[in-house]
Amino acid sequence: xxxxxxxxxxxxxxxGDSAVIKCTYSDSASNYFPWYKQELxxxxxxxIDIRSNVGEKKDQRIAVTLNKTAKHFSLHITETQPEDSAVxxxxxSSIGGRSQGNLIFGKGTKLSVKP
Amino acid sequence: xxxxxxxxxxxILKIGQSMTLQCAQDMNHNYMYWYRQDPxxxxxLIYYSVGAGITDKGEVPNGYNVSRSTxxxxxxxxxxxxxxxxxxxxxxxxxxxxxxxxxxxxxGQGTRLTVV
Numbered sequence: 001x002x003x004x005x006x007x008x009x010x011x012x013x014x015x016g017d018s019a020v021i022k023c024t025y026s027d028s029a030s031n032y033f034p035w036y037k038q039e040l041x042x043x044x045x046x047x048i049d050i051r052s053n054v055g056e057k058k059d060q061r062i063a064v065t066l067n068k069t070a071k072h073f074s075l076h077i078t079e080t081q082p083e084d085s086a087v088x089x090x091x092x093s094s095i096g097g098r099s100q101g102n103l104i105f106g107k108g109t110k111l112s113v114k115p
Numbered sequence: 116x117x118x119x120x121x122x123x124x125x126x127i128l129k130i131g132q133s134m135t136l137q138c139a140q141d142m143n144h145n146y147m148y149w150y151r152q153d154p155x156x157x158x159x160l161i162y163y164s165v166g167a168g169i170t171d172k173g174e175v176p177n178g179y180n181v182s183r184s185t186x187x188x189x190x191x192x193x194x195x196x197x198x199x200x201x202x203x204x205x206x207x208x209x210x211x212x213x214x215x216x217x218x219x220x221x222x223g224q225g226t227r228l229t230v231v
Binding site: 001006034042043044045046049089102103104105106107108 | 156158171205220224
């Protein structure tokens with residue numbers, strides 16, 4: 001089955017700096033890669049996602065890149081703000097075939113943005 | 116618009132007791148999921164369902180059972196509670212991921228379960 005590895009587990013940056021979180025996946029059939037943000041004591045919420053037919057996607061200060069050949073994808077947050085502090089999870093899923101619907105998450109990255 | 120509703124929010128169980136965690140969604144989503152999140156850890160997939168009458172095991176299914184008799188409901192059953200099942204449980208739903216509009220998985224608010 002799918003296995004998603006996420007690094008780093010913790011990341012501390014100064015306000016205004018950029019933050020990068022990287023994930024790798026094992027199942028070449030995976031073709032949907034979302035990123036979720038979870039604030040303390042709250043439910044995870046989607047912040048951005050990408051499908052395998054796209055190499056990069058951007059939404060304001062957040063961008064995601066995907067390298068299907070290397071089976072890795074990354075989250076980039078620019079101009080970080082204290083409210084970006086949270087745990088970020090990457091995930092992978094196949095939207096076709098036998099394993100469709102099997103949404104597997106990485107272990108998370110705790111991002112701390114220092115004012 | 117309620118989204119994904121989980122009950123109860125908190126529960127304390129004694130070892131060996133059983134219980135059902137309820138999950139309901141009102142978005143007509145085909146896909147539903149159950150995850151557990153241990154302190155400081157990621158989300159582990161317990162079971163998932165791609166439609167009514169269809170369920171599949173995830174990464175950590177042992178000790179749990181599910182059913183999907185309707186599109187709206189996806190209850191999770193713990194038969195013989197063990198301390199290792201102490202965790203926060205999240206239910207989620209999404210539209211068919213094949214479609215361009217159906218990508219986001221919406222999560223319930225979680226159930227904090229303690230087994231003593």
